[in-house]
Amino acid sequence: MAPETISVTYRHNIVLNLGQVSLVAVNDFHSQDVPIGRVLMEDTRLSIVRSANFMQGDGELYVSADFYNSLLSQWEPVLDRWHPKLVITTGKNGINYSIRSAHTMQVTVSGRMLQTILETNSLLRARQVDDGEWEREIVPEVAVHNLLGAPVEVEILDSVSGSELLRLGPMNSGNLPQVKDVSTGAACE
DSSP states (O other): OOOOOOOOOOEEEEEEEEEEEEEEEEEOGGGOOEEEEEEEEEEEEEEEEEETTEEEEEEEEEEEEEEEETTTTEEEEEEEEEOOEEEEEEETTEEEEEEEOSSOOOBOOOHHHHHHHHHHHHHHHHTBOTTSEEEEEEOOOOOOOOOSSSOOOEEEEOTTTOOEEEEEOTTOOOOOOOEEEEEEHHHHO
């Protein structure tokens, strides 16, 4: 008697309702901490149903983007609030993705914004070391306040090497040594 074969059909249902998501890029070289740009996504929703040979779904969001004009100390719009919608269908030619919006996408490009992008790019390139990695000094300020009511011990480790940078026992304080942060160029892009 031949063994019985079982056909496995998988089906994925993915539903995302993220509400509001804000992403901010900050230039923290030389202890500046100056914002560069931000993206705000609101009412983000995505729903996808997928099986072996079929996928369908839809999604939408409101998105806007600004850059920080450091000369005027204010945010300036790059992308005005825009409301695109995504529809995913399966047809004869495969999976189709359609992005549409009943609203006009308004993009503003100013000379100051381009100058900020070029200055940031130049700064990153100047900090790149020979092997394609980025190097910068970080001067961290770390404060630990114990509100638990019980003594705690804090150990701060270098995430790359695993070496101990600072250990604080109960009621102790200390200075964190200067740390060199080396990360791949791809992570900084």
